[in-house]
Amino acid sequence: MLNKVDIDAKVFAGAAVFLFFIGGTLTTIAPPLIDKSWGKPFENSDPSKGLTGKLLPYTEQEKKGLAIYTREGCWYCHTQQTRTLLADTKRSGWRGVDAPVSTPDEFVYDQPHMFGTKRTGPDLSHVGGKYDAQWHRTHFRNPRDLVPGSIMPPFPWIVENEEEFQALVAYLQRLGRAKNWRPDNDYEK
Amino acid sequence: MEEQQVIESTAAGVRTSTTTVHTDATAKWFLISSVSYFFIVGLIALTLAAKFVWPELLGTVSFLTYGRLRPLHVNGMLFGWLLACDMGLAYYMIPRLCGVRLWSEKLGLATAGLWNVIILGAVVELLAGHTQGLEYAELPTWLDVLVVIAWIMFGTNLLMTVATRKYQQMYVSIWYTIGTILWTAFVYITGNFATMFATGVNQANLNWMYVHNAVGLIFTPIGLAIAYYFVPRASNAPLHSHKLSMIGFWSLAFVYVWTGAHHMIHGPISQWLQTIAIAFSVMLLIPVWTVVYNFFATMKGQWHQVRENVSLKFLMSGVVFYLLTCFQGPMHSLRTVNAIVSKTDWIPGHAHMALLGGFSFFAIAGTYHVLPRIFNTKLYSESLANWSYWFFMIGGLGFFVTLWLGGFWQGWQWNNPSIPFIDTVVALKPIWTVRFFSGILMFCGITCFLYNFMATVLNAGEGKA
Structure with missing residues (x-):
């Protein structure tokens, strides 16, 4: 297996892209899906929940x-x-x-x-x-x-x-x- | 057994030079243009450093204001000088490591032409203030499209060369070059196109993924490809360990891409993502230390050569700077250290050590090594080459060290809110003055390098003395 990535360019390229894609997708596509506050504008009218106010476009x-x-x-x-x-x-x-x-x-x-x-x-x-x-x-x-x-x-x-x-x-x-x-x-x- | 194969493949270039005739037309044009941009953009760099000392300098001319020159400096050095020089050296290395001629010199020359169109277009657009407003991704979209086309031309040419290679085993430099070609494609598209469809923190996250990996998955692998080729080549010693180079490569492929969010530690981005970025930043010590140990072990018993050989001087100093910059990186991603140095002048000190001290030193070493070979002549002046080394070294150290000290100083001041902000600006003025004079030294290094380069090119075809 280890020897194969040395001599077969296609297997090599596949492995290099695969390893990259694990971190690549988990750190870019996943976070905004997990953490909704990234896409929801700030809004609060209840002083007991902290500062009030609203983010306007x-x-x-x-x-x-x-x-x-x-x-x-x-x-x-x-x-x-x-x-x-x-x-x-x-x-x-x-x-x-x-x-x-x-x-x-x-x-x-x-x-x-x-x-x-x-x-x-x-x-x-x-x-x-x-x-x-x-x-x-x-x-x-x-x-x-x-x-x-x-x-x-x-x-x-x-x-x-x-x-x-x-x-x-x-x-x-x-x-x-x-x-x-x-x-x-x-x-x- | 494995070691034997490595020696064979490092020796591949020597064997091929007798059997295959390389025209190197593409390599020549990439090197000529990149070294010229190094000089031109060096002038801009110097102007920026001067503006820190004399803020009124050229201040009333809109297209020469700091905010327009800075992206030109960054993009010009990254893409006009360093990446173009790296590409030129890849056009030289890959055919030799494969034992065949470059797949298409015509395609290569077209790529060189297109690359120059991109750089000149970038100068006009950035000075006019046409920017996407994202770091490292300032170029307007039409230039981004041209970069993608040029990259496909570059990638196709080299991948086809690898596909038609004579030697079955691929040497480490080929891995890193293929890695660069593939990863850059995704990283560049994320940073320059995907960001158009995102806003706020989401966009920032994509932007930092690109910024970080522009260094980590473009300049690092192509720089290491060059170092892996030229360290054994310039010292005429076989690479120490094939296994270590594999650990270095595959850990880089897996680890680097996770770390983008460390640009926003303590900032408005999810804490768990910051923690992931920190953990992987620390893991970066693995790909770095394995590579650095491999180079040092290769040089065992060969260090005396550094005295005589300018390429080796640049290479081994580059390796040390690479080690240092990649020690800083993981350390200042730690929350406690980050609270002091983040956003301070430490950061440009760190970035310049990586891209100038590390990867530009590799590129300059490679250029000095291949120059007499591709132009079939001898280097115009060994002593001028030595001068360029010492200018870069002393100027570079002056630049890095003062900014690190200044950065810590600044960070500690910021963390004491009873000090008014403007006092922390005034306190840094001596630091910026030293940085400007260090910049002059580095610019002298660039000038010696350019002059030596051009004088050698003009003597092309005179054969080796």
């Missing part, structure tokens, strides 16, 4: 914002996941309120997904409502005007295109808003 404007976010590669430096780490919930929090941990049901409309792998700038999973549009306008024009020491590139071509700017801000303001995690509802517009 993207509006046309928000979709355009996501496309700009994708085009400019924002996701190479900004993750969108508050992980199950205490520090993450504090860092994503706002005005003394810790952010809830990100769950799969908050992301079901994301195409493409924007979880990210590298955090050169801060995580944006709960940035929605933290800063108003005027702050974003100044920040995109030159991030160092508002955050000295920042190494984020400037994006003048977005600020100078009002439609693109509004779309991008609309997208950013919805991030992390499916769950009503700030008791005072003090979200900026």
